[in-house]
Amino acid sequence: MNLSDLKAPEGQNRPQKRIGRGMGSRRGKTSGRGHKGAKSVSGYSKMRGFEGGQMPMHRRLPKRGFTNIFRKEYTVINLDRLNELEGDSFDFDSLKQLGVLKKLKGGLKVLGTGELTRALTITAHNFSGSAKEKIEAA
Numbered sequence: 001m002n003l004s005d006l007k008a009p010e011g012q013n014r015p016q017k018r019i020g021r022g023m024g025s026r027r028g029k030t031s032g033r034g035h036k037g038a039k040s041v042s043g044y045s046k047m048r049g050f051e052g053g054q055m056p057m058h059r060r061l062p063k064r065g066f067t068n069i070f071r072k073e074y075t076v077i078n079l080d081r082l083n084e085l086e087g088d089s090f091d092f093d094s095l096k097q098l099g100v101l102k103k104l105k106g107g108l109k110v111l112g113t114g115e116l117t118r119a120l121t122i123t124a125h126n127f128s129g130s131a132k133e134k135i136e137a138a
Contacts, residue, residue, distance in 0.1 A: 072106035079131055080114020082122065091123035110135075 019031040112130030116138040
C-alpha cells in the first residue's frame with residue numbers, strides 16, 4: 001500500500017457546484033443565491049453573534065460593573081509551596097528553573113497560605129500581609 005493509493009471513502013467528496021454557467025445549467029443568473037436579501041450580495045458576511053434578526057445574546061444580557069483596564073494580574077505562589085522547595089533564596093528566575101512557575105504576568109506575588117518552618121530569602125514584586133508577617137517571623 002502506498003500513499004498514492006489512498007482514496008476518500010465513497011460519498012465523502014461531492015462534485016463541485018458549477019455556478020454562473022448559463023440558464024441551462026440550473027445555476028445560472030442568480031447562481032443559487034435567490035433574488036433579494038443580504039446573502040444575495042457580493043461581499044456579504046454575517047456578523048458574529050447574529051441570531052437571524054432576533055436580539056443577539058450579548059445585547060439581551062444586562063451589563064453590570066466595569067473592568068479596570070489598568071488592573072495588574074500577578075503570578076502567585078504560596079508559602080507552603082516555597083517551603084517544600086530546595087534552597088533558601090528564591091526569585092522568579094529560580095522558580096522558573098525549578099519548574100514551579102511558567103510565565104510572569106504583571107509581577108510575582110507571594111501569598112501567605114501555609115506555614116514556614118525555615119528562614120527564606122524571597123525576591124518578589126508584591127507580598128500579602130500574612131505572607132510578610134510569616135516570612136519576617138521565620
